[in-house]
Amino acid sequence: MVCLYSLLGLTLNLIVGYGGMLSLCHGAFYGIGAYASTLLMTNLGWPYVPSFLASLVICGVIAYLIAIPSIRFHGDFFVLATLAFQFIAFAILYNWTSLTRGAFGISGIPRPFVGEWQVSSPWAFFALALILALLVGILIWRLSHSPYGRALQAIRDDELAAESLGKNVNRFKRSAFTLAGMLAATAGVFFAGYTSYIDPTSFTLDESVFILCVVIIGGAGNLRGPIVGAVILVLLPELLRFLKIPDAVAPNARQVIYGLLLVLMMRFRPQGISGKYAFD
């Protein structure tokens, strides 16, 4: 789970930390990735790896199409645009019952497999998650420590100045949004294979907000931040269990702690625990 949320945090960080755009629809791409690969496997009988890759492409195309209108907005209005997409995506997953089986969800999703070999033990899943997180991490590292990442950060710091230096600002933002959406699909595909059951409630606004918390609490604008955030936010509930808080109180206590943590972070450390960039 830490790997999964590191993965989601790292990819969202491309938009939030490097691009400076607060997005509330990462959960939607996560979900679309999960559904796309699952439907390709269960309905069309595709093998795991091709459906994995196809779901990346599908998420990329959708993210690109969403990016075209939404990057025309700035600041709060961009957040609203992504929020709208989050709701639309959820509504489609929930109501297109002939395709997604709506609220019933899809069960019996095949475990990840290549030929005869199948991932089934918890350790094998852990290894797979680690490998995926590592691969995506390397890719994000490559993107961020390159002229591309540099220009993206320049646009984040001052859009007008970047444009006056010859940067096609919209193109950079579109590609960052597309890449982040595409890579979020890796987490979705992994999640579907891991739980072997998905339903739309795993990909709600709450999920998007949670991923955003991973980035903001951990710290935006570098690679360490989202990983730190994922470790803290995923392990926090486990810690509460350790404290033997009654079951009826635990989920609420968790929400309270998240809220408190966010408020405290914003007040005392707006750049997150190990972040580089703080939102104004």
Place this chain on the structure above:
Amino acid sequence: MRIETDSLEKRFGGVVALDDVTLDFPAGSVTAIIGPNGAGKTTLFNVMAGFLKPDSGSVFLVPSGDGEGASHKIDILGLPPYKIARQGIGVLFQNVRIFNKLTALENVAVGAKDQPGENPLNLLFRPGVVASREKEVLEKSRYYLGYVGLADKAHLWAEQLSYGQQKLIAIARLLAGDAKVLLLDEPTSGVHPDMIENLLGLIQQLAGTDGRAVIMIEHNLNVVRRVGDWVYLMAGGRIEVFGKPEEVLRDTRLLELFPTL
């Protein structure tokens, strides 16, 4: 390369910001634009840089060298700002607009043109091309950082530098992008007096050695006297006086139009 404008007009509601502005900014010299607040100076810059569209008129870039003439003029009006920048026009903003969370060196490197590494596909599929161009870009950026005298600050975040140093970085990043026409909006405002002399020397050098066209908006008439080759006096959106600094600064209309002097 030089830049010229032809009868630019721009109104904001009832306010005339530019009224029949026809100018020519020659290469290899520093042209100062002076005038009271609201004279239309910054509007003129914004039109030339593409941030504002005029109601009518045109802006041309004229490449230097042989065969100068109408046939070689590049009409830049209506192009988006990033395309105008790629033609070789660079703006130094009045409030610098530095990239705070990038280092001084990175700030300059962002200015460089033609970077294949800015395309994610090239990063994955043509790493060799990216790496060799990046090496050139960093070398050039270090050169221009040294040129403005900040070689030792290369790895500091831009926000850690003084305002004057940030202005120098902003100039270096224009140079790294091979800007041939430099629009400087009040380059000396907010800069510590000790650094102004240094900055003015640099501005003269920019026009002198490489034949760039330097155009600056300036309120400080001592600065204009010191570095200006030509001066336009603007008021109410019109060009009122044009000439050598010593002529314009002696002109009786100066005090009439610019009473706050």
